[in-house]
Amino acid sequence: MNPLIEKIKEVEKPALKLDPGTEQRDAYRREVTRYSEDFLHRLNSDNAYNGNNDKTIINSLEVSETGKPLPQLLEIFEKAVEKPGINAASQGHLGYIPGGGLYPAALADYLAAVTNKYAGIYFGSPGAVLIENKMLDWLKEIMQFPKEATGHLSSGGSIATLTAITAARDAHAVTGAAAEKAVIYSSTQAHHCLHKAIRIAGLSPAIHREIPTDSQHKLPPDILEVQIKKDKQNGLQPFLVVSSAGTTDTGAVDDLDAVSNIAQTYGLHHHVDAAYGGFFILVDSLKSRLKGIEKADSITIDPHKGMFLPYGIGAVLIKDTLSTMKSHHYKANYMRDAYSDDVDLSPADLSPELTKHFRGLRMWLPLHLFGVQAFRSALEEKHLLALYFEEEMRNNGFETGGKPELSVVIFRYKGDLNEQRAATFNNELVRRIHLDGRVFLSATTINRQTWLRCAILSFRTHLSTIRQTVGIIKKLKKEIKAQNLE
Numbered sequence: 453m454n455p456l457i458e459k460i461k462e463v464e465k466p467a468l469k470l471d472p473g474t475e476q477r478d479a480y481r482r483e484v485t486r487y488s489e490d491f492l493h494r495l496n497s498d499n500a501y502n503g504n505n506d507k508t509i510i511n512s513l514e515v516s517e518t519g520k521p522l523p524q525l526l527e528i529f530e531k532a533v534e535k536p537g538i539n540a541a542s543q544g545h546l547g548y549i550p551g552g553g554l555y556p557a558a559l560a561d562y563l564a565a566v567t568n569k570y571a572g573i574y575f576g577s578p579g580a581v582l583i584e585n586k587m588l589d590w591l592k593e594i595m596q597f598p599k600e601a602t603g604h605l606s607s608g609g610s611i612a613t614l615t616a617i618t619a620a621r622d623a624h625a626v627t628g629a630a631a632e633k634a635v636i637y638s639s640t641q642a643h644h645c646l647h648k649a650i651r652i653a654g655l656s657p658a659i660h661r662e663i664p665t666d667s668q669h670k671l672p673p674d675i676l677e678v679q680i681k682k683d684k685q686n687g688l689q690p691f692l693v694v695s696s697a698g699t700t701d702t703g704a705v706d707d708l709d710a711v712s713n714i715a716q717t718y719g720l721h722h723h724v725d726a727a728y729g730g731f732f733i734l735v736d737s738l739k740s741r742l743k744g745i746e747k748a749d750s751i752t753i754d755p756h757k758g759m760f761l762p763y764g765i766g767a768v769l770i771k772d773t774l775s776t777m778k779s780h781h782y783k784a785n786y787m788r789d790a791y792s793d794d795v796d797l798s799p800a801d802l803s804p805e806l807t808k809h810f811r812g813l814r815m816w817l818p819l820h821l822f823g824v825q826a827f828r829s830a831l832e833e834k835h836l837l838a839l840y841f842e843e844e845m846r847n848n849g850f851e852t853g854g855k856p857e858l859s860v861v862i863f864r865y866k867g868d869l870n871e872q873r874a875a876t877f878n879n880e881l882v883r884r885i886h887l888d889g890r891v892f893l894s895a896t897t898i899n900r901q902t903w904l905r906c907a908i909l910s911f912r913t914h915l916s917t918i919r920q921t922v923g924i925i926k927k928l929k930k931e932i933k934a935q936n937l938e
């Protein structure tokens with residue numbers, strides 16, 4: 453036999469292990485299904501947070517030459533991955549910005565991985581690209597953006613924001629020496645992904661004016677306008693203003709209409725960070741809070757928050773398609789075939805990614821399976837739960853940031869404590885909530901004061917969880933007070 457053929461046959465045998473047959477696949481799937489069903493049933497009784505990490509488990513994560521059986525690996529997964537830290541699928545996850553992770557999205561990811569369609573370029577998989585673009589069309593529709601606007605499904609809000617900032621940069625030709633005179637405006641409550649995007653986009657030399665928020669934690673439009681005027685008079689080049697449709701810290705929605713008008717008057721690109729709050733536009737009673745978002749030049753919106761999808765899907769919408777393509781479009785010789793008869797814009801021309809996960813499917817499947825109404829109701833429910841929680845906190849002697857605009861409530865215990873003792877009290881409260889673990893809330897610093905946040909955005913969070921949360925907080929408050937008296 454030809455020695456080359458002999459060698460091929462020799463290595464083919466162990467390589468075949470990578471392609472399991474029907475029976476083996478069945479067995480794998482049963483194991484994984486059993487595990488995930490157990491996990492979902494356990495959610496009701498399991499903690500939302502577990503701070504006791506067993507570090508020794510790391511040793512079991514060593515890569516081996518021959519592999520391990522699946523049940524053993526699932527056991528490792530449970531101990532090393534599922535248990536420690538925040539249980540982000542839990543109804544009790546009320547920290548940061550939760551989402552939950554809709555089950556059909558997992559099935560869509562499964563299909564995306566099994567079929568392994570290439571979602572980067574229309575030529576490669578017209579269907580996958582069409583689904584992605586359909587999802588973007590729907591986002592444009594609900595945000596009242598024109599059909600001609602472009603967009604991209606990204607890994608999250610951070611990359612979405614980077615894409616928008618880069619488009620703004622290129623639309624205003626902010627390069628080289630021009631960057632030093634360029635000015636970017638946001639409030640002090642802007643998400644830190646903006647700072648990252650500015651740096652990555654090479655805009656560090658630009659001036660970033662972080663305008664202090666008003667008493668409602670919002671960007672004050674009048675101060676913004678005065679500052680822009682002043683900067684223009686001084687020969688600077690204001691080109692970008694970033695506002696928030698729901699800040700991460702307090703859930704405050706800026707006056708998007710006023711900021712849009714100012715941006716238009718002075719020729720600035722207006723980017724709205726709606727990563728957290730954007731989907732509340734689906735709720736009739738909240739729609740007016742986002743008024744003016746349709747006049748923005750670009751929007752960040754996170755389906756892994758307001759659409760309850762698993763982590764790994766954000767979106768950016770941008771009106772100026774040309775500038776977006778200027779930043780990202782690229783033709784390589786080895787991709788000659790890829791541009792022959794495209795009828796739709798390809799994600800690869802609109803984002804830093806070439807090869808990407810087929811994210812559209814995990815949004816498409818739940819949206820089509822359940823219909824928009826289910827999402828609308830769930831979002832309204834979260835808002836109403838936040839109103840209820842705020843009321844309960846107030847009735848139990850807590851200071852709050854007022855009625856929540858969307859679904860984040862900030863609160864702290866002040867009583868007649870001075871600021872220093874109040875900080876100690878509230879830090880202790882959040883520490884004990886974490887120790888208890890049944891629900892997870894996070895703390896933040898606002899105006900140098902410690903506040904707790906209750907962020908209600910998991911599709912699994914209903915009235916019972918919020919009642920339980922109120923009960924836990926009341927009990928812990930009492931305990932801390934009792935100990936302080938000793």
Ligand SMILES: *Cc1c(COP(=O)(O)O)cnc(C)c1O
Pocket residue numbers: 549607608609610611643645698699700725726727728754766
């Ligand atoms: C979550 C969030 C971001 C960042 O998005 P990622 O998906 O975490 O990258 C940006 N802005 C706001 C308001 C957010 O809530």
